[in-house]
Amino acid sequence: MSENLLALVSVGFVAGSFGALLGVGGGVILVPGLILVAGLPFHSAVAASLVCVVATSVSGSSVYLKRGRVLLDVAVQLQFYTVGGAVLAGLAAAHIPPAPLYMAFSVLLLVMAYRMMPLRRREGSRARPASGPGSPKVVAASIGAGSVAGFLGVGGGILNVPILHLLMGQPFDRAVATSVYMIGVTGAAAALVYFARGDVDPAVAGLTLLGTLAGAGVGALVGDRFDQRLLKIIFVLLLLYVAFRMGNLGLAAF
Amino acid sequence: MVAVAAIACAIALDAVHAVPEAVAPVATAGVLALLAAPFIALGWIALTARSDRGRLAAYAIATVAVAVAGVLIAR
Numbered sequence: 001m002s003e004n005l006l007a008l009v010s011v012g013f014v015a016g017s018f019g020a021l022l023g024v025g026g027g028v029i030l031v032p033g034l035i036l037v038a039g040l041p042f043h044s045a046v047a048a049s050l051v052c053v054v055a056t057s058v059s060g061s062s063v064y065l066k067r068g069r070v071l072l073d074v075a076v077q078l079q080f081y082t083v084g085g086a087v088l089a090g091l092a093a094a095h096i097p098p099a100p101l102y103m104a105f106s107v108l109l110l111v112m113a114y115r116m117m118p119l120r121r122r123e124g125s126r127a128r129p130a131s132g133p134g135s136p137k138v139v140a141a142s143i144g145a146g147s148v149a150g151f152l153g154v155g156g157g158i159l160n161v162p163i164l165h166l167l168m169g170q171p172f173d174r175a176v177a178t179s180v181y182m183i184g185v186t187g188a189a190a191a192l193v194y195f196a197r198g199d200v201d202p203a204v205a206g207l208t209l210l211g212t213l214a215g216a217g218v219g220a221l222v223g224d225r226f227d228q229r230l231l232k233i234i235f236v237l238l239l240l241y242v243a244f245r246m247g248n249l250g251l252a253a254f
Numbered sequence: 255m256v257a258v259a260a261i262a263c264a265i266a267l268d269a270v271h272a273v274p275e276a277v278a279p280v281a282t283a284g285v286l287a288l289l290a291a292p293f294i295a296l297g298w299i300a301l302t303a304r305s306d307r308g309r310l311a312a313y314a315i316a317t318v319a320v321a322v323a324g325v326l327i328a329r
Binding site for chain 1: 281282284285286288289290291292293295296299300303305306310313314316317320321323324325326327328329
């Protein structure tokens with residue numbers, strides 16, 4: 001039992017540290033970590049991850065809200081669609097066997113690794129006509145972002161930021177701040193569905209959350225001392241390894 | 255941040271049975287409080303908006319309604 005407690009706190013700590021050091025959501029580390037290290041079933045890992053995602057969003061967005069960085073009117077509108085996607089996905093997830101979800105998570109990790117590659121230039125200034133929050137493209141993408149959160153237990157920031165920045169033409173820093181706020185509501189809606197179904201174990205969520213907060217604190221304290229490029233390379237290698245392990249689990253479960 | 259850390263500590267203490275049985279529901283209450291916080295913030299944002307308050311309030315109510323519907327269906 002004590003080994004399991006240590007595993008939960010450790011997974012949370014690693015996820016929180018990388019989250020603070022690289023500004024990425026913890027879900028991509030938490031879900032596979034809870035499955036591969038702590039031995040949790042997929043749905044329980046997703047549920048615990050969602051609780052942690054909400055907690056990190058609440059603490060992060062309180063700062064952004066105070067500084068006035070969150071695009072409130074845009075966030076309130078888009079949240080309706082992300083919450084809709086998250087709730088539908090949360091409900092559907094109970095009826096989907098783990099194998100395709102493992103595979104989907106593996107693909108998500110590969111996409112994440114590709115986006116984190118330190119050698120690539122990504123945030124280019126591609127001039128695109130800005131879409132409004134009610135445009136079909138933005139609505140569909142927001143429902144997709146919510147679905148990713150509901151199915152896979154990640155915050156959806158991997159889609160929120162491109163929606164706000166590339167589709168809607170918002171400045172990158174404000175897109176990040178708005179996304180951090182939005183993933184709290186989206187994650188909470190999905191987590192409540194898992195909670196109502198009995199998939200959230202408060203003990204597992206609490207211990208993982210404690211580790212996540214400790215890791216985020218340490219990451220924030222020591223962040224300046226590390227070479228960001230080296231950290232990204234380590235993180236990409238970790239993502240690729242975890243993608244391989246999750247893909248293997250998915251293939252084995254088919 | 256402090257509130258979130260306090261809730262996490264309470265849940266974790268409960269997880270390792272470091273609190274008496276009488277306070278055991280603190281874990282469930284802590285998780286629910288955490289999950290309710292973003293919706294409380296959403297309501298506050300919509301109600302205190304400087305412009306377009308009615309439209310934002312409608313979106314906020316619809317968002318909460320979707321979340322509540324999800325919980326009811328899941329149960």
